[in-house]
Amino acid sequence: MKKEDNTKLTVDEILEEIENAGLDTPKMQCSICGKEKPAHAVYTLPEVWHHGRRVALYMLGKAPRPEPVDEEAMMRKYGYTARDVFCVDCWLDLVLDGTHKHGVSTDK
Numbered sequence: 001m002k003k004e005d006n007t008k009l010t011v012d013e014i015l016e017e018i019e020n021a022g023l024d025t026p027k028m029q030c031s032i033c034g035k036e037k038p039a040h041a042v043y044t045l046p047e048v049w050h051h052g053r054r055v056a057l058y059m060l061g062k063a064p065r066p067e068p069v070d071e072e073a074m075m076r077k078y079g080y081t082a083r084d085v086f087c088v089d090c091w092l093d094l095v096l097d098g099t100h101k102h103g104v105s106t107d108k
Helices: 011-021 046-059 071-077 088-097
Strands: 027-029 036-038
Touching: 046 071
Parallel strands: none
Antiparallel strands: 027 036
């Protein structure tokens, strides 16, 4: 990678540099399909993402302390908790189509 301005690197260029340098890329297993994906390519449930943003704002002093994520509500809605991660295909199926790993509708 030969660029004069290193501040304009793309994600692909950075990942290529990591691979070429022989550095290990952390991987996580999708909670639905079980495939291992790079840690930067897995997703959490929308409620977890939203909570993380609220915690960050709280830590910056820009928002009140958020309430904890309601794990039971997520389990009822999706069949998964805040500790589960998903590849993009499984995440889209889960969040947009309203089905979880057993093919059961999450609609009420």
